[in-house]
Amino acid sequence: MQLKPISQQVVAVVGASSGIGRDTAVKFAQRGAKVVVAARSELGLKSLVEEIQGFGGDAIYVVADVSDFQQVKAIADKAVAKYGRLDTWVHAAATGILAPFEKITPEEFERVVDVTLMGQVYGAMAALPYLKQEGRGALIHISSMEGRRSLPLQSPYSTAKHGLEGFLEALRVELEHEKWPISVTSILPSVINTPFYNKVRTKLGVKPTGIPPYYDPSLVADAILYVAEHPTRDFIVGDVGRVLDALQRVSPSLVDSVLAAIGFVGQRTNEPKSEDAPDNVFEPINGYDRVEGDFKNLIIPSFSDWWDMNPTLKWGAIGLAALGIAAFLGGWHDGKDV
Template structure:
C-alpha cells in the first residue's frame, strides 16, 4: 500500500502552472514533501512559498524535462536530499496549434520532446530509483486525446498517444516481474489551464479548449486519488469519456463525428488575436498560475469521475448489468 500523503515525497514536473501547480498545492494541504520541477524558476519560487504556507515541505529544482540529464539529476538529487521518491507525477506539457503543413519540423520535434519524451524521461528516472527501493508510484497526466485524435494538434495528440502506450508497456513489465511499483495514467478532458495562453499558434488567433471544460482542481483531485489508489487508467471528466466512447463504439466514424458534428476546428479558435508569445522553446515568465482564462465556462467538479472512474468496480458492475440486460432482451426476442 502507498504511504499516507503526509508521509510522501512527491516529484511534480510541470509544477509552475496548471494541473502541476494545483497538484503541488493540494499535496501541501496534506503535509507532503513536494519537489517542484519546471523551467520557470520564478513561478516555482512563488509556489514554494505557497506550499510552505499550506503546511507542506517544498524543494525547487528547475528542470527542462526534454533533457534526460536534467531529469536524471532531478531524481538523483531528490533521493540524496529526502532518501526516496514515493510518487512521481508527470505534468509537464506544451502545445503548438496549426495544420501540419503550417508547422516546422523543429516545432514538431520540440513539442514531442517536451510532451512525450518529457514523460518518458520522468518514468525512466523514477523507475531507476523506485525499483531498488522496492516501492513507489508513477502518475502520468496524459489526455483524452490519447484515445481519439482531433485536428490542429497533431504533435500533442501523437505525444499523448505515445505516453499512454509507453506507460501501458511499462506497467505490464512491472506486473510480469511482480514489482510493487505502480503506473497510473490519467486521461483528462479539456482543462482551464494557462496552456492555451502559452501555446504557439499558427491559426492567427489564440487557441481555446473544446467544451466541456473543467477546472484544474478536478484533475489534481484525480492525481491524489491515483497516488493513494493506483489504477492503470482513469478518464477525468465526462467530456473525455464521451470522446473515448465515440472512438470505442464507432472507430471508423469517430474522426468524421469529431470533425463535422463536434466542429473541433472552429471550437479550438478564439476571436482573440495571437500575441506571438509562447513557451515552446523558452520558459514562460511570471509568478505562475493554476487557471487559464476560461474559468467562466469551466466546471469545478466531475460527478462521473468521482462516482465511476475512481471506482472501477462500479464500471465493471454496470457493464455486467448491461450485458445481462442485452442477453435477456435477445432471448425474449427469440421467443
Template sequence: AADRIEAELGPVDVWVNDAMTSVFAPFTEIEPEEFRRVTDVTYHGVVNGTRAALRLMRPRSSGHIVQVGSALAYRGIPLQSAYCGAKHAIQGFTESVRTELMHEDSGVRISMVQLPAMNTPQFRIVKSRMPRTPQPVPPIYQPEIAARAIVWSSEHNRREVYVTGITVATILADKVASGLLDRYLARTGFDSQLTDQPAPEDAPHNLWRPVPGDHGAHGDFGDVAHRRSVQLPLTLHKGAVLTTLGAIAASAVTVVVRSGRR
C-alpha cells in the first residue's frame, strides 16, 4: 500500500499512525485472544506502520512520522488494561526508534501527540463487558483539537505535543504522586468511564473487524465536549510563551532593582 501511494502521489512526507481497538472490561474478564488482538492492532499497528514509513523515508533521510498517543501512555486506568498497555508500549518504542534515527544522523523525524479524552465514535463501537455504555473520562474534547495538534506536529520538530491541560496534569500527577493517583482512580475510575445508560445486548463492536458504515469523526458526547483547549496554543507556541515570560520576568527584576536604588 505504501509503495502504491508513492507511485501514484509521490514521496510520502508525513505518516500518521493511529490504529486502535480496545476491550472495555476489568483485566480478568478479557480473554487472552482479545488482549492479543488489542495489542496487535493498537501497538503492532503502530510498529508496522512505522516500519513501512521508515522503509520509504530513511533512504532519502527525510519525512516525519507522527504517533497518536494519549495521556494513557503514561498513566494506566481501570477497564482499559489492554489499551493502556499498548499506549505505554508505543511510548517506549517511539523513544527507542527516535534515538536510533538520531544516532545515524537521519533527517527523518518522529513525534508523539498525547491526547486527552476525545469525543470520537470509538466509545460507540468498542467491545465492552460493562453493564452501562462506556464514555471518555471527562473532561472531553472535540476531535478537531486533536487534528490541529497532529497537523502542527507534522510540520515542526517537537518530540512530544501535549494537547490539553488535563493531559499535562495527568502526566505530572503520575510522576509526582502516582500512589495517590492509584487510589483516586480505584475510587473514581470505574464510574467516570460509564454513562447512566444500560449497555445494549449484542452491540456491534470493532474488535475483530470494522463495524460497517461511516461513523464520522464525532461521538455521542458533543453536548459536553470542549471545542477549545487553553493548553494547546501554549504547547504549540512554547518558544514565544517562554520568551514573553522571560521578558516579563526581566522587566519585573528591572523595576525591583530601580526601586531599590531610590
C-alpha cells in the first residue's frame, strides 16, 4: 500500500482547535499539505488558520460538532469542494468526565460516547467515499491507551476508546477483504500534556489530571505524520504506554491492583474545581485554544517512538542483539564443556 507524500496531500484534521489536533494541523501545513481543520470552537479554528496562513500554509476551517453526522460529512464535503480531493482523515475530537461511575448521569455518559466514539465512526463514514474515489488514502483515528486498559474515574471515556478499537478492527478487515489500499491506523497516546484536563467535566472536587508522567503533544503529532505516509496498524505513543500494554497482556489483575493503589489519588490535583465549572462536554469553552496543557513540569522524554518510526534500524538492532546473545550463550556453553 502506497500513500502520497505529505506535500501532495489534502488532510482533514478533526478536533483541531487545541491539543494534539492543533499541533498536527500546523505540522501537516508546514510540510506542504493542504489542511481542512474542524472543531466546535470557531475562535480556536480562526486563530489556527491564521497561524498556518502566517507561514504560507494553505488551510480552511469548518465549525462542526462531531456528534452530528451531517456536520461531520460537511467537513469532508468542504475539503473536496475546496481542494478537489481528500487523502488523509485525522480524527482527534474527544471529551470526558472524571467521576465515579455512580455520579455520572445517563445523559453525560451518552454524550461522551457520542463525541468520543460515534464522532469517530461518523468521521470514517464521511471520509471513506472520498478516499475510495481517490483509490487510496489514510484514516487516522486518535484513540488512547484507555482503549487497551480502562482507568477508574473515566468509565465513559474508556468505554468510548474500547469501542473505537473494536470498530477500527472490523473496518480494517472489511477494507482488506475488498482490497482497498486504504490504511486504517489507531494512534494510542499515553498521558499527553494538552488542555484536555482543563476542558473536561469533573466531579472529583478538584481539577483532574492524568496519571503522570506526561508526554509532549509533539510526539503524537509526529506519529500521525509518520503514519500518514507509512501504513501502520497501531502506534502507541510514549514508553509508559508500551509498558502498560505489555503488563495488561501478561496480567490484567496486576494492573487492576496497581490502578487501585494509584489510579484515584493519581488523577486528582490539589486545585479545587467545582462540578459546575465550565466544561466542553455539551458546549465548547473559550480560553484553551492552544497545544499544551498545564503539566509541562511532569513531561518526560520517550525513546521507543523513534524506533517504531525507524523499523529497519529497530529490527536490525534486535537482530544484532539476538546474534550477540546467541554468540554469548554459544561461547558460554562451549566453555562449560571444556
